[in-house]
Amino acid sequence: MFGRKGPDPAGQATGEALRLEGVRKVYGTDGNRVVALDGVSLSLPAGSFTAVMGPSGSGKSTLLQCAAGLDSPTEGRVLVDGAELTGENETELTKFRRQRIGFVFQQFNLLPTLNVMQNVVLPLKLAGRKVDRELAREVLGRVGLAERLGHLPAELSGGQQQRVAIARALVTRPHVLFADEPTGALDTRSARDVLGLLQESVHMSGQTVVMVTHDPVAASFANAVLYLADGRIVGHQSAPTAEAVAERMTHLAEEVERQRTMAEA
Numbered sequence: 001m002f003g004r005k006g007p008d009p010a011g012q013a014t015g016e017a018l019r020l021e022g023v024r025k026v027y028g029t030d031g032n033r034v035v036a037l038d039g040v041s042l043s044l045p046a047g048s049f050t051a052v053m054g055p056s057g058s059g060k061s062t063l064l065q066c067a068a069g070l071d072s073p074t075e076g077r078v079l080v081d082g083a084e085l086t087g088e089n090e091t092e093l094t095k096f097r098r099q100r101i102g103f104v105f106q107q108f109n110l111l112p113t114l115n116v117m118q119n120v121v122l123p124l125k126l127a128g129r130k131v132d133r134e135l136a137r138e139v140l141g142r143v144g145l146a147e148r149l150g151h152l153p154a155e156l157s158g159g160q161q162q163r164v165a166i167a168r169a170l171v172t173r174p175h176v177l178f179a180d181e182p183t184g185a186l187d188t189r190s191a192r193d194v195l196g197l198l199q200e201s202v203h204m205s206g207q208t209v210v211m212v213t214h215d216p217v218a219a220s221f222a223n224a225v226l227y228l229a230d231g232r233i234v235g236h237q238s239a240p241t242a243e244a245v246a247e248r249m250t251h252l253a254e255e256v257e258r259q260r261t262m263a264e265a
């Protein structure tokens with residue numbers, strides 16, 4: 001599957017894929033300071049599928065951007081597959097991202113003038129790696145687009161475009177695939193297809209996926225949910241069902257208040 005080494009008999013997809021230690025992100029300066037992340041620490045095992053949920057403005061996208069090296073934390077450390085991502089200059093960061101990280105955005109972000117195949121092999125080209133069209137074809141087959149290799153993004157539906165974006169993110173066999181609201185622009189059916197693909201990449205290929213979502217149904221495709229509020233992790237849930245996630249989200253504000261009161265006491 002996806003040509004990536006999966007969890008081998010010796011348990012290859014074990015160990016830590018992502019680690020954050022005391023990550024803070026402060027935007028702006030004195031007058032308009034916003035603390036988007038307020039000391040986030042976490043450890044995600046390889047081969048896990050984690051959803052990140054929380055109210056609007058709680059820091060979900062910032063967390064993903066910092067963890068993926070698209071933005072730099074103000075303080076703290078980010079390690080991907082044991083290698084430190086923080087403290088690098090922009091060139092080193094870009095190289096690091098290209099080698100180890102895949103990213104899927106809500107709005108697909110495909111290049112409009114490149115066809116499906118060209119979009120998918122682009123990350124290999126940019127990373128100076130062999131442009132393995134066989135691998136690209138295999139990955140595109142996996143996402144159900146083997147017949148659309150020569151099509152431009154504008155000739156595809158939103159769901160198909162997002163599947164191309166997933167193929168593009170997986171073709172480099174990243175250590176971690178980050179997805180920020182990957183189903184936010186899709187109808188229910190396409191959303192389920194895309195979530196099923198992410199889930200399959202975890203189960204079949206040992207891929208590690210971290211996904212921000214507002215949708216309890218989307219979160220239920222993950223193995224675990226992390227809850228963020230005011231830039232802090234305030235909860236964790238294993239084997240989430242859509243109902244349990246919706247229920248937890250409804251009571252998140254009360255839970256945070258209770259935690260605050262206990263901490264003050």
Ligand SMILES: Nc1ncnc2c1ncn2[C@@H]1O[C@H](COP(=O)(O)OP(=O)(O)OP(=O)(O)O)[C@@H](O)[C@H]1O
Binds near residue numbers: 027036
């Ligand atoms: N570039 C920026 N400059 C200043 N403040 C920012 C910037 N990006 C984010 N913020 C602020 O940081 C906080 C966290 O934003 P973030 O986008 O991470 O939240 P979110 O949980 O992803 O929200 P949503 O669910 O609405 O997308 C918010 O208060 C936001 O206004």
